[in-house]
Amino acid sequence: MVQETIVVSNPTGLHTRPAKQVVSEAKNFECDITIRFGEKEANMKSLLKLMKLGISHNHKIDIVCDGTDEAQALAHMKNFILNLEG
Amino acid sequence: MNGLAVSGGISFGNAFLLDSGAQINCRGISADQIDSEMTRFIEGRDRAAVNLENLIVKVRAEMGDDKAEIFEGHLEILSSDDVEEGVREIIIERKVCAEKAAEIFAEENAREMEELEDEYFRERGQDFRDIGQQLIKGILNIDPDERKLPEQAVVMGEELSPSQTASLDMSRVKGLIVKTGGKNSHAAIIARSLEIPALIMPDLDFSEHVKNNDIVYIDGESGELWINPDEMTIESLKRKEEKLERDKAELLKLLDDPSQTKDGHPVGLYANVGGTFDIGNAVRYKADGIGLFRTEFLFMETMTSPTLARQTEVYQNAVESMEGKNVIIRLLDTGADKPLPYWPLPQEENPFLGIRGIRLLFQKEDILRTQIQALLQASKSGPVGMMIPMIGSLKPIERVRALVEEEKLALGWKDAENLMLGVMIETPAAVQLIKEILDIVDFVSIGTNDLTQYMLAADRGNPSMTDYYDEFHPAVLRSIAHVIIQAGKKGKLNGICGELAGNPLALPFFVGLGVDELSTNASSILKLKKILREIDFAEAKNLVEEILRIPTSEGIRMRLHRFLADRDLLK
Numbered sequence: 001m002v003q004e005t006i007v008v009s010n011p012t013g014l015h016t017r018p019a020k021q022v023v024s025e026a027k028n029f030e031c032d033i034t035i036r037f038g039e040k041e042a043n044m045k046s047l048l049k050l051m052k053l054g055i056s057h058n059h060k061i062d063i064v065c066d067g068t069d070e071a072q073a074l075a076h077m078k079n080f081i082l083n084l085e086g
Numbered sequence: 087m088n089g090l091a092v093s094g095g096i097s098f099g100n101a102f103l104l105d106s107g108a109q110i111n112c113r114g115i116s117a118d119q120i121d122s123e124m125t126r127f128i129e130g131r132d133r134a135a136v137n138l139e140n141l142i143v144k145v146r147a148e149m150g151d152d153k154a155e156i157f158e159g160h161l162e163i164l165s166s167d168d169v170e171e172g173v174r175e176i177i178i179e180r181k182v183c184a185e186k187a188a189e190i191f192a193e194e195n196a197r198e199m200e201e202l203e204d205e206y207f208r209e210r211g212q213d214f215r216d217i218g219q220q221l222i223k224g225i226l227n228i229d230p231d232e233r234k235l236p237e238q239a240v241v242m243g244e245e246l247s248p249s250q251t252a253s254l255d256m257s258r259v260k261g262l263i264v265k266t267g268g269k270n271s272h273a274a275i276i277a278r279s280l281e282i283p284a285l286i287m288p289d290l291d292f293s294e295h296v297k298n299n300d301i302v303y304i305d306g307e308s309g310e311l312w313i314n315p316d317e318m319t320i321e322s323l324k325r326k327e328e329k330l331e332r333d334k335a336e337l338l339k340l341l342d343d344p345s346q347t348k349d350g351h352p353v354g355l356y357a358n359v360g361g362t363f364d365i366g367n368a369v370r371y372k373a374d375g376i377g378l379f380r381t382e383f384l385f386m387e388t389m390t391s392p393t394l395a396r397q398t399e400v401y402q403n404a405v406e407s408m409e410g411k412n413v414i415i416r417l418l419d420t421g422a423d424k425p426l427p428y429w430p431l432p433q434e435e436n437p438f439l440g441i442r443g444i445r446l447l448f449q450k451e452d453i454l455r456t457q458i459q460a461l462l463q464a465s466k467s468g469p470v471g472m473m474i475p476m477i478g479s480l481k482p483i484e485r486v487r488a489l490v491e492e493e494k495l496a497l498g499w500k501d502a503e504n505l506m507l508g509v510m511i512e513t514p515a516a517v518q519l520i521k522e523i524l525d526i527v528d529f530v531s532i533g534t535n536d537l538t539q540y541m542l543a544a545d546r547g548n549p550s551m552t553d554y555y556d557e558f559h560p561a562v563l564r565s566i567a568h569v570i571i572q573a574g575k576k577g578k579l580n581g582i583c584g585e586l587a588g589n590p591l592a593l594p595f596f597v598g599l600g601v602d603e604l605s606t607n608a609s610s611i612l613k614l615k616k617i618l619r620e621i622d623f624a625e626a627k628n629l630v631e632e633i634l635r636i637p638t639s640e641g642i643r644m645r646l647h648r649f650l651a652d653r654d655l656l657k
Contacts, residue, residue, distance in 0.1 A: 011452055011456075012391075016155075016159040017155045017390065019159070020158055020159035020162055021155075023162060046168050047163050048163045048166055048168040048169065049168060051199070052195070052198055052199065052202075054199070085395075
């Protein structure tokens, strides 16, 4: 299991459109990907659960990957979220 | 039947009644029905998914990737295991039918979203309700084609919201009938910009008088509406329509003549536009510039505020289409009376005297900055005027200027020579301060609708105020004169962009003041040009002297009427 903490920097956070893109990316990996935000956590491959975390601009989140391709998944998802626009 | 005509012309089409949502006749179920309800849900969900896929293709083609991605998000959620499990749980535990379970699931998730701190997310609750509606329609097998407009559609509804406008294929809309609103309501403005007739009919009972696909004729000149009329009525309407067409053809001959008085004094005839959809009209009628680009519609077409890329694209398109002519773009002008779906505002007792225009933008500086950035980018393609709405003092102007400087610095620009900063003159305070305002701006434009309502303390949306809300009131015309004359003295670009700018009766007065530009609906430009080219500038100047001494609106109207009649300029 690997994990890393990042700060969401796109202006509107993980609302519908960016969250949808995040989910599509996460689905390319075999491993379990979990996003932790404060007390709450959600499967990054579920848009519904991800949206209900309510992650906004400047929120600090942990990305946790667990499975065969966890290293690539972590590196990719971290980069992807940090480079979101809009 | 008769209504209030708010946009002219005659047209006909098939009635299209705006949807008010699917009805659920809830019923409880017994334990042995659980499996069959679950099957109904799965089948309904699959139908809903197919409908959504079709919608995505349509939205992508008509409205671009940004908006399509929102519906892709809906599809992702709608087809997920989370929804299937959630609905299954509700069917089993609460023993309700599939459509009721879908509604409960959507509503509970929407509420949960609405408890989040971030207001973007709070508003996303609406996404879940939309998904719920999609599911319910799928389960009840309601044909989604009801959202598809007939080739020639007359759209009818309680009112036409900006988000509904964004989701309709407006090229098929040939007429609009709404129950609520006035001359300056959203539906009326949209209709005039699209050059389709529109009526406001508070007494029309849709369920009783009209069905989807009925043949409907609208006369936007007389305010009359016919549903399934007889042959004779159709004949006489066609003759009237032909006459309107002939008049229009006559005006089109003026297309290439310059906008100037008989003795060669130029007056720019600019166009008001609401978005990419009516830039085409401005080009077609050869407007001398864009005097008012309302950006509200751009902000209303999506579920989130438009990105820098989207805004830049839209503004740039306008600037490029105008080929070097002035394009004046107003910063987002919204408030509690016209809220955005993703920007919930507290109820205000007096929204017109509340947080609106620039006052609101200061509360959301990131949105203001994005718009400034987009306008800076657009100014690379030609002259752009950034117009600040709702100005009553100097400080907000300085503050916007400082933000523009910061954004320029961030881009590494020394100058932005194509970007002008100006204000909308719409408060009595701005009129009083006009000399000082002119010292710190590049241009001013008078918004006569708001100026009239603030000057006369008369709500322009209130039907019982019609006797009090009068654009020809001497206090209004004297204010306009003061602003235009001072701007002229200081050599600053000045214009008028409210309803009054397009009123032929007011034209000789504005011409005599020496106004630089009048901004109206593109479709009125030629009508104004025809009169303008018959007016003598010196005579109009003398007329202004007289008008400014007349103490009543009635007297003023009469004098203006006589001026036009004497020169045979009244049609």
